[in-house]
Amino acid sequence: MKQITIVIPCYNEEAGIGLVIDAIPFDLLHRYGFKTNIVVIDNNSNDKTAAIATSKGVKVIKEPSQGKGNALITGLKEVCGNCDYVVVIDGDYTYNPQEILRLIEPLESGFCDVIAGSRIGGKTVRRSLEFSHRFVNWGFAFFVRQFYRANITDALSGFIAIKSDVVQTLIPHLHSTNFTIEMEMITKMRKLGFSIYSVPITYDRRMGKSKLHSYIDGFQILLMMINNLRWKPSKVTLPPKTSPGPMLVDTGLGHVGRGIVHEQEESQAGADHRQAEGGGGGPGTGAEGAEGAGGVPEAGRDRADLLPLA
Ligand SMILES: Nc1nc2c(ncn2[C@@H]2O[C@H](COP(=O)(O)OP(=O)(O)OP(=O)(O)O)[C@@H](O)[C@H]2O)c(=O)[nH]1
Ligand SMILES: [Mg+2]
Numbered sequence: 001m002k003q004i005t006i007v008i009p010c011y012n013e014e015a016g017i018g019l020v021i022d023a024i025p026f027d028l029l030h031r032y033g034f035k036t037n038i039v040v041i042d043n044n045s046n047d048k049t050a051a052i053a054t055s056k057g058v059k060v061i062k063e064p065s066q067g068k069g070n071a072l073i074t075g076l077k078e079v080c081g082n083c084d085y086v087v088v089i090d091g092d093y094t095y096n097p098q099e100i101l102r103l104i105e106p107l108e109s110g111f112c113d114v115i116a117g118s119r120i121g122g123k124t125v126r127r128s129l130e131f132s133h134r135f136v137n138w139g140f141a142f143f144v145r146q147f148y149r150a151n152i153t154d155a156l157s158g159f160i161a162i163k164s165d166v167v168q169t170l171i172p173h174l175h176s177t178n179f180t181i182e183m184e185m186i187t188k189m190r191k192l193g194f195s196i197y198s199v200p201i202t203y204d205r206r207m208g209k210s211k212l213h214s215y216i217d218g219f220q221i222l223l224m225m226i227n228n229l230r231w232k233p234s235k236v237t238l239p240p241k242t243s244p245g246p247m248l249v250d251t252g253l254g255h256v257g258r259g260i261v262h263e264q265e266e267s268q269a270g271a272d273h274r275q276a277e278g279g280g281g282g283p284g285t286g287a288e289g290a291e292g293a294g295g296v297p298e299a300g301r302d303r304a305d306l307l308p309l310a
Contacts, residue, residue, distance in 0.1 A: 001033055003036075004100070005079040006038045007076060007089075008020060013091035017052050041071040044066055068179055069176030070178075087104070099159075122200035128206075144190075149190065150196040159201055178217065
């Protein structure tokens with residue numbers, strides 16, 4: 001059975017985190033052949049975020065360095081190599097976990113390597129996305145489409161699905177500590193030659209307080225987007241994995257409850273599965289073969305020529 005690990009970065013999300021976890025469609029995903037694990041990264045929350053997540057039976061990692069980027073990178077390192085697909089979703093219940101399968105299908109069918117759930121191309125509930133945010137988001141996506149040749153309509157989505165081997169290649173190149181993390185991931189994944197597309201998703205009003213500072217964070221994201229035009233991957237190696245891997249949460253079928261842990265056994269099963277398949281999600285389809293301009297390597301060519309040795 002293939003494994004999906006859902007990574008949820010959280011800072012004071014007591015109002016949303018329980019709803020997010022409860023809305024994850026474990027049984028549906030199980031019917032489609034996926035085992036689902038969850039890792040919540042708690043970033044010094046001083047509310048009940050960690051307690052609520054723990055009570056739902058999911059793994060909670062503490063990240064002491066504040067910032068969404070710090071939290072997300074820690075989460076990605078934790079899950080990297082232990083699953084087939086990684087899904088990142090915010091903990092404020094703005095994105096709908098019921099739509100995870102829509103993000104996974106294009107990866108599973110070999111259409112592309114990364115899917116960004118798109119708010120602009122999707123369904124935004126009234127007052128969920130201010131006009132100014134919508135406009136800026138549209139601008140960022142337009143720039144990324146033109147200059148990075150990523151055919152996406154939302155470059156800052158907090159709901160993304162990525163093949164696990166892509167995450168593994170990407171991690172050593174990530175340095176964002178804050179809200180620039182999504183832009184850093186998208187632009188660097190393109191520069192690494194991975195194919196990225198969007199699917200429409202629902203975006204709702206958030207639970208709890210926003211942590212985004214529109215001007216400061218927007219400016220930093222802009223700088224990240226422009227600076228990465230000149231970025232080239234260097235030769236890097238992945239640090240050895242020391243942690244035992246994410247806690248696996250059973251889908252409920254054939255087991256009692258949602259919080260049953262099959263940690264090592266399942267991690268090994270996932271590893272064996274990938275080995276049998278020749279190392280994970282496999283290469284892209286070449287669907288972006290015509291997108292090799294602008295310093296972005298052509299996806300679909302032999303990736304060994306394009307990627308750093310990991
Ligand atoms: N771990 C961690 N997560 C954070 C931090 N800041 C924000 N987050 C999480 O990142 C996600 C996105 O943050 P939001 O404040 O919702 O920012 P946004 O989605 O861009 O903006 P909104 O439209 O206001 O929701 C949420 O799940 C936050 O809990 C942080 O310092 N550490
Ligand atoms: Mg949000």
